[in-house]
Amino acid sequence: xxxxxxxxxxxxxxxxxxxxxxxxxxxxxxxxxxxxxxxxxxxxxxxxxxxxxxxxxxxxxxxxxxxxxxxxxxxxxxxxxxxxxxxxxxxxxxxxxxxxxxxxxxxxxxxxxxxxxxxxxxxxxxxxxxxxxxxxxxxxxxxxxxxxxxxxxxxxxxxxxxxxxxxxxxxxxxxxxxxxxxxxxxxxxxxxxxxxxxxxxxxxxxxxxxxxxxxxxxxxxxxxxxxxxxxxxxxxxxxxxxxxxxxxxxxxxxxxxxxxxxxxxxxxxxxxxxxxxxxxxxxxxxxxxxxxxxxxxxxxxxxxxxxxxxxxxxxxxxxxxxxxxxxxxxxxxxxxxxxxxxxxxxxxxxxxxxxxxxxxxxxxxxxxxxxxxxxxxxxxxxxxxxxxxxxxxxxxxxxxxxxxxxxxxxxxxxxxxxxxxxxxxxxxxxxxxxxxxxxxxxxxxxxxxxxxxxxxxxxxxxxx
Numbered sequence: 001x002x003x004x005x006x007x008x009x010x011x012x013x014x015x016x017x018x019x020x021x022x023x024x025x026x027x028x029x030x031x032x033x034x035x036x037x038x039x040x041x042x043x044x045x046x047x048x049x050x051x052x053x054x055x056x057x058x059x060x061x062x063x064x065x066x067x068x069x070x071x072x073x074x075x076x077x078x079x080x081x082x083x084x085x086x087x088x089x090x091x092x093x094x095x096x097x098x099x100x101x102x103x104x105x106x107x108x109x110x111x112x113x114x115x116x117x118x119x120x121x122x123x124x125x126x127x128x129x130x131x132x133x134x135x136x137x138x139x140x141x142x143x144x145x146x147x148x149x150x151x152x153x154x155x156x157x158x159x160x161x162x163x164x165x166x167x168x169x170x171x172x173x174x175x176x177x178x179x180x181x182x183x184x185x186x187x188x189x190x191x192x193x194x195x196x197x198x199x200x201x202x203x204x205x206x207x208x209x210x211x212x213x214x215x216x217x218x219x220x221x222x223x224x225x226x227x228x229x230x231x232x233x234x235x236x237x238x239x240x241x242x243x244x245x246x247x248x249x250x251x252x253x254x255x256x257x258x259x260x261x262x263x264x265x266x267x268x269x270x271x272x273x274x275x276x277x278x279x280x281x282x283x284x285x286x287x288x289x290x291x292x293x294x295x296x297x298x299x300x301x302x303x304x305x306x307x308x309x310x311x312x313x314x315x316x317x318x319x320x321x322x323x324x325x326x327x328x329x330x331x332x333x334x335x336x337x338x339x340x341x342x343x344x345x346x347x348x349x350x351x352x353x354x355x356x357x358x359x360x361x362x363x364x365x366x367x368x369x370x371x372x373x374x375x376x377x378x379x380x381x382x383x384x385x386x387x388x389x390x391x392x393x394x395x396x397x398x399x400x401x402x403x404x405x406x407x408x409x410x411x412x413x414x415x416x417x418x419x420x421x422x423x424x425x426x427x428x429x430x431x432x433x434x435x436x437x438x439x440x441x442x443x444x445x446x447x448x449x450x451x452x453x454x455x456x457x458x459x460x461x462x463x464x
Contacts, residue, residue, distance in 0.1 A: 002034045007043050007200065008183040010050035011193025017042035022173050022200065027093035027314040027351045034091075036176045039201030041209035044168070047197040048215045051139045051166035054194025059136045059164040067119035070161055072189035074111035077154075080185060081105070084150060084178065091175045092149060093313040093351070094274065102274075107154040109432050110448065117453055118162035131462040136164030137241055138217030140456065141210040143203070143231070144179070145223045146172035146316050147277040147373075153182055155436075155447045156220045157196060163456035168197045168216070170207050172223075174316050176200040203227065208234070217241060218456065222279075225371075225397075225441050232444070243445035243455045245279070245437055247371040248399030251392035252282035254295070255385065255414065257406030258426075260287070264295050266427050267402065268302035268377055272355055275313050276375035277320075280400030280422065280436075284361075284368060285379045286388050292381040296339055296359040299377055303340040303355040312375060314351040321351040324374030331358050331367040336378070363391050371397070385414065393419045398439030402427075421446075 003021070006013035016037035024034040037043075058066075077084065084107075085099035094103055123134045142156040153169060160167050171179035183198040199206055203223075211219045211234045218241035221231045225246040235242035252267040254260060270282045287295040306312040315321045325343040332338055341356030353374055361368050361378040368378050382388040392401065398420040405411035408426060415423040421438040424430075435451035437443050445455050 001032055004034060004036045004180060007037060007039060007047065008180075008187070008196075008198040009043075009047045010197065011187070014046070017046075022176065022202065024091050024174075024177055025317065026090055027316055029349050030351070034177055036180065036200045039170070039199040039206040041205070043199045043201065044170075044206055044209040044213060047168040047199050048139060048141075048210070048213050050194040050197050051168050052215050054192060055136075055139060055166045058166055058192060058195045061164065063118050063121070063123065066162060066164065067115050069189060069191055070111060070118055070158055071115035073158070073186055073191065074108055074115055076185035076189045077104075077111055078108045080181070081108070084181060087177050087181055088149060088175075091177050092146065092316055095311065095313050098274065098313070103148065103150055106432065107150045110151065110154045111158050113433055113449065114158035114162045114453070117450060121162070121450065121453060123457075129464050131464060133460040133462065134457040135460055137456050137458045138165060139215055140165045140167045141213065141216040141219045142167055142169045143207050143210065143219065143221045143223070144169065144171050146174040147274060147279070149175035149178040150182060152222050153179060155452065159447075159453045160220075160456045161191070161195065162453055165218070165456050166195050168199060168210060170199050170201060170210050173200070173202050211235060212238070214238065218243065220455070221245070228443065243447075244443040245445070245447060246441060246443040247397055248279045248281070248438065248442050249284060249369065249371055249395045249397040250280055250282045250400035250402070250420065251284045251286055251418070252402040253286045253388050253392055253404065253414065254288070255388070255403065255405040255410060256288050256290070258404035259406075260291055260295060261298055262427070263404035264298040265302045268299055268357075270402070271377050272303075272306045272312055272375050275315055275353075276324075277316065277373055279371075282400065282402050283372065283377060284392075285377055286382050286391055287379060289381045289383060292379070296357075296379055299357045299379060300340040303357050303377070306355045306375070308346040308352040308354055309350070312355060315353060315374060316351070318351055320373065321353065324353050324372055324376065327367055327370070327372045327374070328353075328356055328376060331361070331365065331378075334365045334367070336361045336365060336367060341375075363394050369395055389414065389417055396441040399437075399442035400424075
């Protein structure tokens with residue numbers, strides 16, 4: 001076990017204000033692999049003060065120079081990809097292939113996109129007799145989750161730096177080692193002191209202190225809707241900007257005439273990625289009644305292709321394991337038909353859950369309404385297209401989704417009526433330049449690409 005000390009504040013590692021620590025557990029074998037400082041409000045205040053002091057100089061740095069430094073961060077991420085993947089595997093439990101391709105690979109692409117945007121984006125425009133300036137919003141408090149620990153950090157820090165903002169990052173306590181590695185790489189890239197700062201700690205203490213700090217101009221949070229509500233309330237009371245990327249209960253709708261086998265396999269695969277710990281996962285599979293039982297059999301077969309400990313990793317923590325098991329047990333209790341998996345532990349050690357498929361799920365069931373955040377697929381039957389749309393839109397969430405149809409135009413027409421922020425048409429690939437975010441209780445604001453950059457900018461009009 002390694003014990004880390006210090007917070008990255010003002011361009012250096014400083015001792016934490018208190019001796020408290022947080023244990024980091026490898027979810028595959030339940031061993032404590034490290035301890036990191038449990039930051040307090042005092043640590044947060046020091047980090048915010050460092051970010052505030054660095055803000056004038058960084059905001060005045062030209063876009064080309066900011067772009068060059070973000071590109072340097074990208075290059076450090078690329079050259080340390082193996083170490084990143086190993087770290088994510090150790091503290092999140094992601095299988096090595098997933099850790100390498102997604103957890104280490106995607107942040108390189110996102111950082112690269114913001115290096116390009118920082119250089120090419122127009123931060124000034126003319127409207128009539130006015131010059132409209134796009135200026136950095138200021139000091140950003142970034143609070144990130146554990147499920148995609150590096151991607152979520154880069155998706156906030158890179159656009160903030162591109163906009164000319166300075167940042168204080170509070171990562172999830174389950175995956176702080178990836179954040180510490182990122183801080184090392186930011187330092188190696190030559191980002192000026194105070195422009196990026198890191199405080200590890202718990203949400204109720206360090207996260208709450210960061211969200212409430214009077215010198216933080218924008219809070220960007222990714223996590224549960226419940227915590228997002230509290231952060232939104234804190235930010236609203238202080239009249240500060242807030243960006244929230246929250247939960248989801250996304251629908252994958254298979255319209256008549258679609259390739260049913262392909263749609264079912266792709267949907268199950270989408271849910272199994274990252275052990276179901278993806279906010280936009282297509283966890284509700286909607287199939288017309290005429291082919292419903294065929295889809296159920298296909299889903300059960302597809303789930304069997306993800307043996308725990310091989311193609312699918314553990315859940316991040318014992319707490320998360322209890323949560324997912326509870327939802328599976330509740331699904332059975334409410335009358336859903338279990339056709340694959342279940343709540344039993346598939347392995348002797350580790351926080352594993354078997355890939356689980358429920359049939360005969362009705363829209364009002366808990367497992368059809370609440371975010372489970374595990375490898376659980378629910379199949380719902382629909383009568384006609386209007387019924388499918390009603391079911392798809394019938395939750396408080398609206399983050400992702402998918403539509404499958406024999407005719408692309410029909411799929412697009414259906415997707416246009418879905419109340420959700422991003423829809424994949426017939427398996428369309430994820431695009432790191434397209435805006436990502438949700439409708440309804442799935443959040444406020446957007447991440448990625450130019451829309452993500454806009455979250456960190458404010459406008460000023462000069463009337464000439």
